[in-house]
Each structure stands twice: as C-alpha cells, then as structure tokens.
Amino acid sequence: MFYREVGDFKTTYAADSQTFPIAFDRVRYYFVLIVAVLLVPFLIDDYWSNAVFVPLLVWSVAAIGLNILTGYCGQISLGTGGFMAVGAYACYKLSTEFPDLNIVFCILISGAITAAVGMLFGLPSLRIKGFYLAVATLAAQFFLVWLFNKVPWFYNYSASGQITMPERTIFGLAVTGPNVEPWAQYLICLAFVFGLAWAARNLTRGSLGRQWMAIRDMDIAAEIIGVDPLRAKLSAFAVSSFYVGVAGALYFSVYLGAVEVTEAFGINQSFLVLFMIIIGGLGSIFGSLVGAAFMVLLPIVLRNILTRGLNWDTALATHVEFMVVGCLIMFFLIAEPHGLAQLWNIAKQKLRLWPFPH
Amino acid sequence: MNSSGSGQKAIEAPLMDIRNISLRFGGVVALEGVSFDIAEGEIRAIIGPNGAGKSSMLNVINGFYTPQLGEIWYEGRRRGSIKPHNIARQGIARTFQNIALFEGMSALDNILCGRVTLVRSGFWKQLLWWGPAEREETEHRERVEQIIDFLEIQAIRKTPVGQLPYGLQKRVELGRALAAEPKLLLLDEPMAGMNNEEKEDMCRFVLDVGDELGTTIVLIEHDMGVVMDLADRVVVMDHGELIADGVPQEIMNNQDVIDAYLGVAH
Amino acid sequence: MQQLLYLTEVSLNGLTTGVLYALVALGYVLIFKSSGVFNYAQGVMVLFAALTLVGLQRGQVPFAHLWTAVFGTHTYLFGWNLPAVVAIVMTLGVMVLLAILVERLVLKHLINQHPIVLFMATIGLAYFLEGFGDLMWGSDVKRLDIGLPVGISETIESFTAATFGYGVFVDRLDLFAGLVAAALVFALTVWLKHSQLGRTLRAVADDHQAALSVGISLRLVWVLVWSTAGFVALVAGVMWGAKSGVQFSLSLIALKALPVLMLGGFTSIRGAIVGGLIIGVGEKLFDFLMGPIIGGATESWFAYVLALVFLMFRPQGLYGEKIIERV
Numbered sequence: 001m002f003y004r005e006v007g008d009f010k011t012t013y014a015a016d017s018q019t020f021p022i023a024f025d026r027v028r029y030y031f032v033l034i035v036a037v038l039l040v041p042f043l044i045d046d047y048w049s050n051a052v053f054v055p056l057l058v059w060s061v062a063a064i065g066l067n068i069l070t071g072y073c074g075q076i077s078l079g080t081g082g083f084m085a086v087g088a089y090a091c092y093k094l095s096t097e098f099p100d101l102n103i104v105f106c107i108l109i110s111g112a113i114t115a116a117v118g119m120l121f122g123l124p125s126l127r128i129k130g131f132y133l134a135v136a137t138l139a140a141q142f143f144l145v146w147l148f149n150k151v152p153w154f155y156n157y158s159a160s161g162q163i164t165m166p167e168r169t170i171f172g173l174a175v176t177g178p179n180v181e182p183w184a185q186y187l188i189c190l191a192f193v194f195g196l197a198w199a200a201r202n203l204t205r206g207s208l209g210r211q212w213m214a215i216r217d218m219d220i221a222a223e224i225i226g227v228d229p230l231r232a233k234l235s236a237f238a239v240s241s242f243y244v245g246v247a248g249a250l251y252f253s254v255y256l257g258a259v260e261v262t263e264a265f266g267i268n269q270s271f272l273v274l275f276m277i278i279i280g281g282l283g284s285i286f287g288s289l290v291g292a293a294f295m296v297l298l299p300i301v302l303r304n305i306l307t308r309g310l311n312w313d314t315a316l317a318t319h320v321e322f323m324v325v326g327c328l329i330m331f332f333l334i335a336e337p338h339g340l341a342q343l344w345n346i347a348k349q350k351l352r353l354w355p356f357p358h
Numbered sequence: 359m360n361s362s363g364s365g366q367k368a369i370e371a372p373l374m375d376i377r378n379i380s381l382r383f384g385g386v387v388a389l390e391g392v393s394f395d396i397a398e399g400e401i402r403a404i405i406g407p408n409g410a411g412k413s414s415m416l417n418v419i420n421g422f423y424t425p426q427l428g429e430i431w432y433e434g435r436r437r438g439s440i441k442p443h444n445i446a447r448q449g450i451a452r453t454f455q456n457i458a459l460f461e462g463m464s465a466l467d468n469i470l471c472g473r474v475t476l477v478r479s480g481f482w483k484q485l486l487w488w489g490p491a492e493r494e495e496t497e498h499r500e501r502v503e504q505i506i507d508f509l510e511i512q513a514i515r516k517t518p519v520g521q522l523p524y525g526l527q528k529r530v531e532l533g534r535a536l537a538a539e540p541k542l543l544l545l546d547e548p549m550a551g552m553n554n555e556e557k558e559d560m561c562r563f564v565l566d567v568g569d570e571l572g573t574t575i576v577l578i579e580h581d582m583g584v585v586m587d588l589a590d591r592v593v594v595m596d597h598g599e600l601i602a603d604g605v606p607q608e609i610m611n612n613q614d615v616i617d618a619y620l621g622v623a624h
Numbered sequence: 625m626q627q628l629l630y631l632t633e634v635s636l637n638g639l640t641t642g643v644l645y646a647l648v649a650l651g652y653v654l655i656f657k658s659s660g661v662f663n664y665a666q667g668v669m670v671l672f673a674a675l676t677l678v679g680l681q682r683g684q685v686p687f688a689h690l691w692t693a694v695f696g697t698h699t700y701l702f703g704w705n706l707p708a709v710v711a712i713v714m715t716l717g718v719m720v721l722l723a724i725l726v727e728r729l730v731l732k733h734l735i736n737q738h739p740i741v742l743f744m745a746t747i748g749l750a751y752f753l754e755g756f757g758d759l760m761w762g763s764d765v766k767r768l769d770i771g772l773p774v775g776i777s778e779t780i781e782s783f784t785a786a787t788f789g790y791g792v793f794v795d796r797l798d799l800f801a802g803l804v805a806a807a808l809v810f811a812l813t814v815w816l817k818h819s820q821l822g823r824t825l826r827a828v829a830d831d832h833q834a835a836l837s838v839g840i841s842l843r844l845v846w847v848l849v850w851s852t853a854g855f856v857a858l859v860a861g862v863m864w865g866a867k868s869g870v871q872f873s874l875s876l877i878a879l880k881a882l883p884v885l886m887l888g889g890f891t892s893i894r895g896a897i898v899g900g901l902i903i904g905v906g907e908k909l910f911d912f913l914m915g916p917i918i919g920g921a922t923e924s925w926f927a928y929v930l931a932l933v934f935l936m937f938r939p940q941g942l943y944g945e946k947i948i949e950r951v
Contacts, residue, residue: 012496013495013496013499013500013503014492014495014496074740076740076743076744123936124932124935124936127935127936127939128935128936128939129939130739130740131662131739131740131743132886132890132935132939134743135882135883135885135886135928135931136886136928136931136932136935138879138882138883138928139883139925139928139929139931139932141928142924142925142928143925143928143929145924146921146922146924146925149921150918150919150920150921151919199485202484202485202486202487202491203484203485205487206479206484206487206491206495207470207473207474207477207479207484207495207498208481208484210463210467210470210471210474211471211474213460213462213463213467214460214463214471214474216460216462217459217460217461217462217463218458218459218460218461220422220458221454221458221459221460222460222471223422223441223442223443224420224422224442224443224446224452225446225451225471225472225474225475225534225535225538226443226446226447226474226475226538227443227471227474228441228443229443235481267876267879271747271751274744274747278744283462310693310694311693312693313689313693315689315758315763316689316690316693316759318755318758319755319756319758319759319763320755320759321755322751322752322754322755322756322758323751323752323755323756323759324755325748325751325752325755326748326749326750326751326752326753326754326755327748327752328748329744329745329747329748329751330729330730330745330748330749330752333734333737333741333744333745333748334730334733334734334745337737337741
C-alpha cells in the first residue's frame with residue numbers, strides 16, 4: 001500500500017539513476033541512519049558493542065571490499081585474511097612509529113598500503129583466471145601470515161609476537177586502547193562504514209563499476225569494446241584491498257586491541273568474508289552489509305540456543321555451526337545465487353503490487 | 359529498402375587498408391595473403407562459406423588475433439602491434455557472431471558500457487560522484503537514450519539482457535557498438551538466426567547507421583539477398599583466401615564465387 | 625659428502641610427502657577432469673574417510689557426543705573392534721553414500737552453473753563435512769592403524785651405511801605409500817583412457833548440455849565420479865592417517881594439493897603426480913636451504929608461491945590443456 005512508485009515520476013536521468021529511486025526507500029534509509037547515529041550510541045553497552053555492533057561494522061567493510069573484487073569484477077580471492085593482516089600491521093607500525101599521526105589517517109594509510117600489496121598479488125590475475133586465481137590468492141594468504149609471524153620488525157620485537165594497539169584519540173576522545181567507551185568504538189566504525197559504503201556505491205554505479213562488471217561477465221568482449229583489462233582488474237584489486245586493509249586496521253585497533261596474526265587473520269577469516277558476500281549477495285553493496293550482519297549474528301544465535309538453551313558443550317555447538325554454515329552456503333548458491341539482497345529485491349517487487357498483484 | 363546499395367558513393371582514400379594478411383594457429387592456416395581496403399563511409403560485406411576465415415579477419419582487424427604476416431593501415435598510418443582495447447579507442451567497434459553481451463547487466467548498462475572509451479572522469483571524480491562525474495554520466499545517458507530510441511528498445515532498457523529474446527539481444531549488442539560512436543563498425547552476422555521481419559528491421563538499422571552517422575561498416579552475412587542489397591562492395595573469401603572483390607553485380611556473376619558456393623571439385 | 629647425503633635424505637623425505645600430496649591431488653583431478661567441478665572439499669573428504677575408517681574400526685558410536693548431550697546416554701564405544709578389511713569396505717560404502725547424497729542434494733541443482741559457483745558450493749560442502757565429521761566421530765586426534773608396515777626400513781639404512789658410510793632413514797610406510805600411489809595412478813589412467821565409462825566422463829567434463837543431449841545420464845556419472853574420488857580419498861586418508869594421525873586440522877595440509885594441481889595442471893593425472901613430487905621435494909629443500917636464513921617454517925607458503933610464479937609463465941600448468949580463447 002505504501003510502497004509505490006506511482007506518482008513518483010523521474011524527469012531527469014540523474015534522478016532516475018539515484019541510489020534509492022523509490023521515495024519510501026529513501027525515507028527508510030534516512031530513518032535507519034538516524035537510528036544508527038542518534039539512538040544506538042546511547043543504548044549500546046559493552047556486550048552489544050563487542051559481540052554485535054563493532055564486529056558487524058568491521059566485517060561489513062571487509063565484505064564490501066571482497067564484493068568489489070569478487071561480486072563486481074568476478075575475481076575470486078581467498079586471501080582476504082592475509083590482506084586484513086597487512087592493514088592491521090600497517091596500522092600498528094604507523095601508530096607506533098608516528099605517535100602523533102591521527103588514528104583516522106593511520107587507518108586510511110593502512111588501507112592504501114594494503115591496496116599496493118593487493119595490486120602486487122593481483123598481477124597474476126592478468127594471466128590466471130577463475131579458480132586458478134583463487135588458489136593463487138592462497139599464496140598471498142599463507143605468505144603474508146608467515147611474514148608477519150616470522151619477521152620481528154613487524155611486531156616491534158615484542159616477546160609474545162603479539163601486536164597491541166596503544167591508546168589513540170580523536171578530539172580528545174579515546175577510540176582505541178583499553179579505556180575506550182563502547183559508543184566511541186561503535187561510532188568510529190560506523191563513520192568508516194558509512195563513508196566507504198557510499199564511495200563503493202559511487203564507484204560501482206559509474207563507468208569504473210561497469211568496466212568491472214564487463215570483465216566479470218565476459219572479459220574478452222570487454223577488452224574488445226575498449227576496457228583495459230590490466231587497469232580494470234588492478235583497480236578492482238586496489239580498491240578491494242583498500243577496503244579489506246581498512247577492515248583489518250579497524251579489526252585490530254578498534255575492535256580487538258591486540259592480535260596474534262595466525263589466529264586473527266587465518267584462512268578461516270578469508271572464508272568467513274567470502275561466505276558473507278555469497279549469503280548477502282554477490283555484486284551488491286547492500287548485500288555485503290546484510291551478509292556481514294548475518295554471519296556475525298548466526299553464531300551468536302546458534303550458541304545461545306545450543307549452549308545456553310540446550311546446555312550442549314561448546315565444541316558440539318561449534319560442529320553444528322560449521323554444518324549450518326556449510327548448508328547455508330550450498331542452499332544459497334542453489335536457491336538464490338544473488339543472496340539475501342536479491343530476496344529482499346524480490347520482496348520489494350512483490351510489495352509494489354501488493355495487495356493487488358494482478 | 360535499398361537506398362544506397364548501388365555502389366554510387368565516392369570511394370575516397372581508404373579508411374583501412376589490409377595488406378597481405380596471413381594468420382596461422384599452429385599448423386592450421388586461417389588466413390593466407392588476404393588484401394583489401396575499406397573506404398570511408400561504405401558498407402563493405404565479407405562473404406564466404408563456413409570456415410572461410412571471415413570471423414578471423416574481423417578478429418585481426420580489431421586486434422584480438424595478431425597475424426604472422428601482413429600490415430594493416432588505418433587512417434593513413436600503419437598500425438603496429440596494439441592491444442584490442444586501444445584499437446577500440448581508435449574508433450573501431452564490433453558485434454559478435456555468438457552474442458557477447460554482459461549477461462549480469464541490464465540492456466541500458468550494456469549500452470552504457472559501449473561508451474567506456476569516451477569517459478573522461480577519472481577515479482577520484484567517480485568516487486566523489488557529485489558534480490563532474492554525475493554530469494558526465496547524464497551526458498552519456500542522453501546519448502545512449504538516443505540509441506535506445508533509434509533501435510526501438512525503450513521498453514527493455516532495464517531488463518537484464520540474459521532474459522531477452524535472441525533478436526533483441528542482437529539489437530542491444532548493436533546498440534553497445536554504436537554507443538562508442540565508432541568510425542568503423544564491424545558486424546559479425548548481425549542477422550543470423552533471425553526471421554524475415556527481424557532481418558528487415560536489422561537491415562534498416564544498418565542502413566540508417568551508414569546514412570545518418572556516416573559510419574563505415576564491415577558486415578559478415580550469409581543471406582545473399584541482404585548482402586546484395588546492403589553492401590557497396592563485397593569481399594569473397596574461401597579457405598582463408600580472398601577469391602573475389604568488387605561491387606555486388608560483379609560478384610554475383612563471378613565464376614570463382616559461384617564455384618566456391620556450389621562446391622566444384624578443386 | 626655427508627652434507628650431500630643429508631641433502632639426499634631431505635629430498636627423499638620430500639619425495640614421500642610429495643606422494644601424499646599427489647594422492648590427495650589425484651582426487652581433485654579425477655573430479656575436475658570428469659565433471660568439470662573443482663571440488664574444494666576433496667581435502668576434507670580425505671580426512672572424513674580416514675575418520676570414518678578409524679571410527680568404524682574401533683567401534684565408536686557415531687554422534688556419541690550428540691546423543692549424550694540430547695539423551696544423556698554416555699555410550700561412546702560399541703565395545704568391538706572390526707577387522708581392517710571390514711572397516712575399509714564399510715567406509716567405502718559410506719563414501720559412496722556420500723557421493724549419492726552430494727549428487728542428489730547439491731550437484732543436481734547446479735547443472736550448467738558457472739564453474740565458480742560450483743567451486744564455492746564445494747567450499748560449503750567442505751565446511752559441512754568438517755562439522756559433520758567432527759560431530760559424528762569427535763574432534764580428538766585419532767591414530768589410524770590397519771596394519772601397514774611402519775618404522776625405518778633397516779634394509780635401506782644398512783645398505784646405505786655400508787656403501788656410503790651414512791645410514792639414510794626411509795620410512796617403510798612411505799615406500800608403501802609410493803607403491804600404492806603408483807598402482808592407483810596406473811589403474812586410474814587405464815580406466816579413464818580405455819573404458820567406455822572413461823570416454824563418457826570426458827564428454828561430461830567437456831560440456832554438460834552436450835553430454836545430456838546425447839543421452840548420457842549426468843547424474844549417474846557424477847555419482848560414479850564422486851564415489852571414485854571418495855575411494856581415492858580413502859586411500860590418501862589411510863596413508864596420511866598412518867603417518868600423522870587423523871584430525872580435521874590436517875585439512876590445511878590437504879590444501880597443499882591445490883598448488884600441486886596448479887603446477888601440474890588441473891586436468892592431468894600425470895601432472896598431479898609430478899606436481900606433488902616437485903612440491904614435496906621443493907618445499908623440503910627450500911626450507912632446508914633457506915629456512916635458517918629467513919626464519920623457517922617456509923613450508924606453509926612455499927608451495928603456493930612456487931605454483932603462483934610458475935603459472936605466471938605457463939597458465940595451464942605443466943601438463944594442463946592449453947587454454948585457447950575464442951570470441
């Protein structure tokens with residue numbers, strides 16, 4: 001009834017290509033934004049921040065990043081964990097070597113460094129395609145983790161091999177370190193997600209995004225109509241790695257505070273992000289956010305039911321979690337390869353006609 | 359239907375001169391010493407039996423295959439070894455025998471893709487979107503909408519191309535090639551697998567492109583009626599070699615051509 | 625001389641690890657070659673097969689922990705020990721059942737999908753199997769013992785000691801694994817090349833739709849291929865298990881089969897073997913020579929980087945079919 005495009009005429013091409021062409025969508029989007037900025041920070045406590053909101057936001061950034069590479073440009077990567085590690089260690093080195101550097105710049109530069117590393121490991125994509133490339137990105141994963149584990153310079157020769165984030169502030173407010181308030185953690189992550197999601201949307205709706213998708217759908221035809229495959233693929237690797245690097249930096253500095261590389265950035269993290277975009281929706285920014293939320297919430301819900309509700313031991317619950325995740329991946333690939341985002345779109349299509357579908 | 363097929367257009371300095379092209383895949387000879395020219399503004403047809411090397415010739419022209427021998431002169435300059443995407447930038451666009459659309463995108467986005475060589479906004483402007491990038495996007499959209507009007511595909515502009523019927527896909531693909539505003543347009547069997555009505559539509563589009571936009575067209579086609587009506591000049595190929603070159607009238611009476619098509623013992 | 629012999633021993637060691645890589649890789653090649661599916665779950669299938677074998681042999685109650693949690697049964701063992709042969713046959717049955725289920729529930733619905741989609745689906749399968757295997761048999765490390773020859777081969781040691789004055793240690797199990805691998809490869813090659821079924825398999829790999837249209841039952845073929853891959857997985861699992869115990873954390877080592885494949889070429893059985901040996905020896909030698917200089921534990925990434933660098937120059941791998949691009 002409310003969800004209508006009737007009467008919502010577009011008179012310019014600009015208006016036709018906006019992100020939320022339907023008025024109701026725009027209103028809802030602003031509503032979500034207002035709740036996220038003005039309401040949540042006042043209600044959030046340690047548990048919700050640490051277990052739900054902050055990881056959700058951090059993984060969202062990583063998922064957008066991988067989605068740009070895999071969903072939009074069609075280059076599958078299993079090296080996400082390794083690239084997150086680059087972001088995290090870059091952030092650590094920058095913040096310890098340059099204590100006066102603002103944390104925001106620190107995180108952004110970490111992203112840029114990751115982008116450079118990503119481009120380097122993206123070079124083979126010019127010759128290697130499909131799952132050959134997927135396996136090649138495993139090289140990045142294992143090599144990078146080994147590097148940060150074995151070269152003491154990266155962890156400032158600390159005895160434990162861990163890296164620990166010192167306290168950093170924005171406008172006098174601690175956002176990293178042990179004294180950080182939950183709402184400050186939440187807000188800085190939210191700001192990054194908002195800015196980066198907006199930038200990703202801009203990049204993917206314009207010419208560059210079309211070049212990526214052209215490469216994804218048919219690389220030879222793309223080249224013949226004038227897409228430079230080198231630039232298209234490397235730019236996808238660079239942008240994607242930037243996002244993943246920022247996610248890694250946030251994951252380490254704001255969320256965990258201290259990490260050990262093999263644990264925090266192992267191959268399981270690579271798969272986790274891949275699952276987020278499969279379940280959320282390949283080739284959709286919104287899907288990345290939904291997928292991240294889904295994969296963060298699923299284990300929490302499962303564990304609450306199994307360990308709290310049924311009193312199972314945690315090992316058992318973990319096994320069940322693996323099975324459920326695996327089944328979901330297969331289910332989504334079979335039933336709806338474009339994931340939750342597409343289900344949402346279909347629901348909206350139905351809603352447009354509701355309650356008179358004929 | 360026929361308005362310009364009589365070969366009356368002035369044949370000026372060639373837009374493209376193809377000299378002695380030979381192309382091999384391992385031991386297989388795809389093209390052997392093929393030479394012909396393409397004049398500015400004409401419709402040049404390439405005909406020949408299956409496997410004659412017609413599509414290979416197009417692939418050489420747009421740089422997807424690199425010939426072992428021979429030269430290609432384009433706009434008065436010899437073309438060195440050059441990547442396909444740069445050839446597209448020089449104003450050569452094409453359609454494919456087996457449709458090569460971007461299946462995950464809408465018809466509109468596919469045609470917009472065709473304008474990739476004309477995009478000026480760099481990375482940072484696109485990232486920011488507001489201002490220059492958005493204005494430019496609107497410009498491109500306006501040009502693309504003109505093409506959509508021209509090809510009469512307004513109703514399907516937001517449909518994913520994978521869902522479109524064959525005839526419409528062919529049209530969208532032509533639209534994508536036109537969107538690049540090419541000087542030279544290569545059409546690889548644009549009417550294959552179409553019924554008569556669709557063929558007539560497509561013929562009209564091809565003629566209009568030539569007449570209204572002044573685009574030079576190279577056309578591969580099996581339907582002789584279509585070729586004789588549309589083309590200004592015709593190249594006939596068989597077994598990778600050029601066997602005849604001339605205006606449609608000459609070709610129809612050429613003994614070699616008749617032999618090649620009817621299959622005379624060699 | 626001593627150094628050289630030591631180097632030889634390291635290489636030999638690598639060679640035997642390489643045989644194990646090759647055994648795992650063989651399963652991937654088999655499924656890829658004959659159904660065009662890149663089955664990421666093959667590594668997990670190896671472990672699943674080994675776990676099932678151990679579980680059946682020792683008379684473990686499947687899902688014991690689950691029953692305990694739900695019904696409070698606390699029964700973990702049936703209290704019998706099955707003979708190895710019986711357990712192996714039963715495990716094979718389980719692997720065939722798995723193949724049928726995978727076909728029914730997953731592959732059937734993904735016919736004609738993009739290969740990448742199938743690949744990602746098998747990642748899902750790998751996750752499921754890992755959870756399922758742990759749930760079924762418990763996640764502790766298990767020892768696999770079906771009476772294979774183990775220990776240092778004294779013949780070789782005394783022979784080399786007498787000839788070169790340095791006893792080279794070679795595990796008898798490794799020798800046995802080499803023999804088994806050779807026999808398996810021979811049998812598979814003959815089978816794929818010369819049987820009607822082999823031809824059918826290759827037809828399916830080439831083009832699903834075309835194979836369907838000439839009346840090949842895709843579903844039956846897939847069940848067959850996955851069963852065979854299950855069998856290869858069992859063989860590989862037995863070798864791995866006897867060498868280093870069975871646990872899902874081993875699936876990371878099984879992942880090494882991937883660079884082996886890239887090096888050898890996805891479609892070549894010979895490639896899997898040669899690739900496996902090159903990587904097995906390569907990573908041992910590299911770690912032996914370079915490890916002390918750059919920090920050691922290079923085995924975690926060497927295989928991948930080697931494959932990556934190699935592919936830059938030869939994208940189809942050593943023995944893979946050359947990729948010809950067409951428009």
